[in-house]
Amino acid sequence: MPAESPNTSDRDTEPFVEVDPTGRFGRYDDLLGAGAVKKVYRSFDQEEGIEVAWNQVRLRTFSEDPVLINRLHSEVKLLQALKNKYIIACYSVWKDDEHNTLNFITEVCTSGNLRDYRKKHRHVSIKALKKWSKQVLEGLEFLHTHEPCIIHRDLNCSNIFINGNIGQVKIGDLGFAAIVGKSHAAHSIIGTPEYMAPELYEEDYTEMVDIYSFGMCLLEMVTMEIPYSECDSIAKIYKKVTTGVHPQALNKVMDPEVKAFIDKCIGQPRARPSASDLLQDPFFSEVDDEESGPIG
Structure with missing residues (x-):
């Protein structure tokens, strides 16, 4: 078995717990x-x-389904392009194969995800929120x-990331939800029904599901409240979403525009504008x- 802590010779050097097959990327222990x-x-x-x-997927989660695992691998490979x-x-x-994991290296954003960033910065102008929103739509x-x-199929404020020093926003966790959504445990893995367009539940949908999710992201950015937080179960959220009942947070948006x-x-899906239209x-x-500059 390969040594688990290469590239360290003195105590002051933070050891890698794992290195990729090429030796280029080293993984630290902190999550x-x-x-x-x-x-x-x-x-x-x-x-x-x-x-x-360093993103690590435990493949045993996919019930040793080789078709699903190969598809997951090919979709993540697509991200490289x-x-x-x-x-x-x-x-x-x-x-x-030894540890039965799929690993992929992605860029990291300095300020983490947009949900946490927004909670930290409670006083943000509408103009700044528009800048962030515009970048999400560009993506x-x-x-x-x-x-x-x-x-994307699973866009929400926890997988939109930000470099706060320059106000730059990026969409992450791409392609992953597409695969997870096909697994038997989709209800527990996707975990963000508050953002799912009604037609996603019917499994007959287009890219317009992402526009719906984007709308819910903007709602969260403005109110700092996760949509449908008044519901205490996924079943209740599902009922409201599929019957067209909007989240209560929408009533808290004071700006009519x-x-x-x-x-x-x-x-409704057919009435939603495309990202280009928006x-x-x-x-x-x-x-x-x-490019968005610092706020203030």
Whole structure:
């Protein structure tokens, strides 16, 4: 078995607990985040000299289903080909047969996810929220106009990441929900029914499900409240979503322009504008096309 703590010769050097097959990426023991099937660790890219994120999926979660595992592998590989400044970059993907894990290295954002960042910064102007929203839409436009079209399927504020020093926002956890959604434990793995468009439950949907989720993200950004937090079970959320009952948080949006824009995004599938349409909306007229700068 390979040594688990290479590249360290003195006590002051933080040891890697694992290194990728090429020797380029080293994983530290500290977690950046964890989900039902994936753990994300702090990692270091020795070639570029930068910190990165080491994503590790335990494949036994997928009931040793080789078709599902191969599909997961191929979808994550697809991420490597996606190059867009509004999408978290994926640098490397490999399967570790010895530990039965799928590993992939992604870029890391300095300020973590948008949900935590927004909670930390309670006083943020509408203009700043519009800047963040516009960048999310730029990322969705890239995915939705990709050939073939890529649907995120699980967009929410915990998988939108931010570099707070420059106000730059990026979409993460891409392609993963697509696979997880097909597994038998989808209800527990996806874990964000509050953001799921009604038609997702019917399994007959288009990329417009991401526009709905984006609308719910904007609602959370504005109110700092997870949509449907008045519900105490997934069954109750499901009932409200599928019968067209909007979350109570929508009543807390005081700005009529913001409320109207969210309403557009969470309307009936055929009535929802595309990401490209939304980017042309007068809602963004005060947000310049330059890269967002620091707030204030």
